[in-house]
Amino acid sequence: MSGSILVFIEQASGEPQKSGLVALEAARQIQAKWGNGSISTLCLGAGAKGAAEAMLQYGVAKALYSEEASFSQYRAIAYEAAFLKGMESVGATVGIAAATTTGKDFLPRCGVQLDAGQASDIIAVNDDGSLRRPMYAGDVLADVEITSEKKLVTVRTSAFAAAEPTATSGTSEELNGVAVGENAGEITSFEASGGDRPELTEADIVVSGGRALQSEENFEKYIFPLADALGAAVGASRAAVDSGYAPNDWQVGQTGKIVAPNLYVAVGISGAIQHLAGMKDSKTIVAINKDPEAPIYEVADFGLVADLYEAVPELTEKVKAAKAG
Known part of the structure; x- marks a missing residue:
């Protein structure tokens, strides 16, 4: 399969989150089975540049980032626009995100724009390249194959280990030219409900x-x-x-x-x-x-x-x- 892979990495204060590293590990396994080219990553929001630079130790080809105000708080339409631009920038045919509240929200929107097939909440990459996902609260396990040219995948964060660092070889690069329309809405207030507790x-x-x-x-x-x-x-x-x-x-x-x-x-x-x-x-x-x-x-x-x-x-x-x- 031609084309590279783009992985969305959630970050907080410049630190890549575990969920993103889990998605990266799944991307490595998918790359090995599907024969894709390089793996790149995308970080958004305040601190994204530091998070992108941290991702270089994981052997990614490009660590894209944007700290524009449009991404200071999560908005589905804004993140959708950025991820689509990121896929275009690196020539990706596969987009991957963790199956978090964020990933499950914006990635299917990308699928509509790309006419892409999606496998959601996967828990394993099988030897034949099919993807395993649970159904009916885990009572049934389905092995699915995505046949569309563009492919999207969300990864259950409890199913894969976090990716380990490898040799640094890529570069970090600011993602410019993301067109976020007025229909993205506006965040008027934001309050973290968990206080100082972990996410x-x-x-x-x-x-x-x-x-x-x-x-x-x-x-x-x-x-x-x-x-x-x-x-x-x-x-x-x-x-x-x-x-x-x-x-x-x-x-x-x-x-x-x-x-x-x-x-x-x-x-x-x-x-x-x-x-x-x-x-x-x-x-x-x-x-x-x-x-x-x-x-x-x-x-x-x-x-x-x-x-x-x-x-x-x-x-x-x-x-x-x-x-x-």
């Missing part, structure tokens, strides 16, 4: 709460202190989000975010199949639920059958004491 899909530890918390105030009273003691991100089940206890961007599950931290603590979460689909690849799962028959215990490595209102404060204090030495 949910990038965190090594996640503490998630379920509907058993019963209120937004109880999330703040019980989940926040434990998460902060562990240095964790905060997540939530769909039931908790739908009940208004937590914002939508904290939702873990099939219709939320897919996470695979080293430690996942599920508090008051029964374990619906849709939630398990979003966290079952976590390295260690700890469940706290007063129902000994809760489905969450089927995937948990450690379980505590207890009232969360008693157990969580005690656990929080023990974590603090252990960290204090």
Whole structure:
């Protein structure tokens, strides 16, 4: 197959995010099976130049970037325009992004403009070059082949290891001439809901709460202190989000975010199949639920059958004491 590959790399303050490095690893495997040419990357927003320069240690041919004001906050139409320009710039026939909220939003828009086929949320690259993706909350695995000239792929961030650095050989290059139309909209305000906590899909530890918390105030009273003691991100089940206890961007599950931290603590979460689909690849799962028959215990490595209102404060204090030495 002719043509190169362009990988979108999410970045924060000039640092490439793990999700982007996972997408790069998938790109390397796709390159090996499909016979594409070089791999290039694209970073957008404040700090993108530093992130692009950091990507050179991963052996990419070109590390494109733009720090224009149009990309200071995420807007689907603006990112779509930049990625299309980036693909044109490097002669890419394959575009890849992590299956994050951002990647899942803008990449399909590119597909419409390119008349490209897309494989979404892939978890493996098979020996024959087909791509494996889960369906029906992971109950079915489908092997798909993209037959269009232009191809787009989103990558499940829990399914591949992050790419390792290789020899530096490429160059960083500013992406100019991106035409962002007025229909891209305008960001009038922006507030990070997680405070100083790690971003949910990038965190090594996640503490998630379920509907058993019963209120937004109880999330703040019980989940926040434990998460902060562990240095964790905060997540939530769909039931908790739908009940208004937590914002939508904290939702873990099939219709939320897919996470695979080293430690996942599920508090008051029964374990619906849709939630398990979003966290079952976590390295260690700890469940706290007063129902000994809760489905969450089927995937948990450690379980505590207890009232969360008693157990969580005690656990929080023990974590603090252990960290204090």
